[in-house]
Amino acid sequence: MSQGSLLLRMELRSNPDMLCVVRGALGQLTEKLGFPATDCRAIVLAVDEALTNIIRHAYLGRAERPIDATFRSIHVSRDGARRKALEVVLGDQGVTVDHKKLSSRSLEEVRPGGLGLHFIRESMDTVEFHRRNGRNQLRLVKFLSVSEPHKRS
Amino acid sequence: MQISARHLDKITIFDLSGDIDLATSPELRKALLRELRELRIPRVILNLKAVRYIDSSGVASLVEGLKASRDVGSRFILFGLNTTVREVLQLSKLVRIFEICENEEQAIAP
Numbered sequence: 001m002s003q004g005s006l007l008l009r010m011e012l013r014s015n016p017d018m019l020c021v022v023r024g025a026l027g028q029l030t031e032k033l034g035f036p037a038t039d040c041r042a043i044v045l046a047v048d049e050a051l052t053n054i055i056r057h058a059y060l061g062r063a064e065r066p067i068d069a070t071f072r073s074i075h076v077s078r079d080g081a082r083r084k085a086l087e088v089v090l091g092d093q094g095v096t097v098d099h100k101k102l103s104s105r106s107l108e109e110v111r112p113g114g115l116g117l118h119f120i121r122e123s124m125d126t127v128e129f130h131r132r133n134g135r136n137q138l139r140l141v142k143f144l145s146v147s148e149p150h151k152r153s
Numbered sequence: 154m155q156i157s158a159r160h161l162d163k164i165t166i167f168d169l170s171g172d173i174d175l176a177t178s179p180e181l182r183k184a185l186l187r188e189l190r191e192l193r194i195p196r197v198i199l200n201l202k203a204v205r206y207i208d209s210s211g212v213a214s215l216v217e218g219l220k221a222s223r224d225v226g227s228r229f230i231l232f233g234l235n236t237t238v239r240e241v242l243q244l245s246k247l248v249r250i251f252e253i254c255e256n257e258e259q260a261i262a263p
Contacts, residue, residue: 020174041236044206118245
């Protein structure tokens with residue numbers, strides 16, 4: 001994991017009512033970092049879906065379990081250039097989640113469920129899962145691209 | 154999320170506002186399934202103009218509503234999709250399966 005520059009650290013509980021609080025803070029953070037409006041919405045969606053997956057699948061819907069979220073500004077070499085990016089690392093102590101099973105959903109099927117991981121992968125540039133010392137860790141990275149004016153919808 | 158219902162002749166319009174996420178989507182799902190499966194309302198319309206955010210659990214609730222409408226032969230219509238909602242539905246690649254209108258007048262038209 002990159003050291004980067006720490007921007008924000010949150011200690012959360014697996015409570016769905018707290019998701020809106022994280023979204024609010026992350027929306028402000030990504031805007032402050034200069035991400036285009038569409039990327040701000042994409043990052044918020046990806047992190048929200050990742051937290052939802054932790055609550056539903058790693059903690060099996062049980063509330064009050066710990067989740068830690070760390071947000072760093074990092075620089076990564078990509079396409080021969082150093083690019084600024086936002087790195088998000090989410091950690092939990094829940095059960096191991098079979099991400100292959102989660103991602104096996106065909107988008108051609110008209111049925112509810114199974115979209116969360118698809119949203120995460122479509123929204124972020126890097127998505128990495130690790131299981132270490134009884135903890136799940138999800139690392140998400142989004143590269144900063146040229147900004148456009150923010151539009152409120 | 155706030156949800157309120159208006160009842161016209163054989164039509165129910167749900168006015169939704171706020172965020173539809175893991176915490177709130179069960180309420181939406183319950184309201185939709187009651188209207189479609191239990192009451193068998195011929196046309197159920199969702200006004201999404203004031204929805205600030207929707208996640209995959211919200212999309213799943215919409216899909217459940219759509220499936221229920223197909224099962225009972227009702228129409229299930231969305232209108233007032235803002236940028237945020239439209240982006241998420243497009244990302245889900247399910248946007249094409251929904252009947253989407255520009256405004257309420259279109260949605261209630263015979």
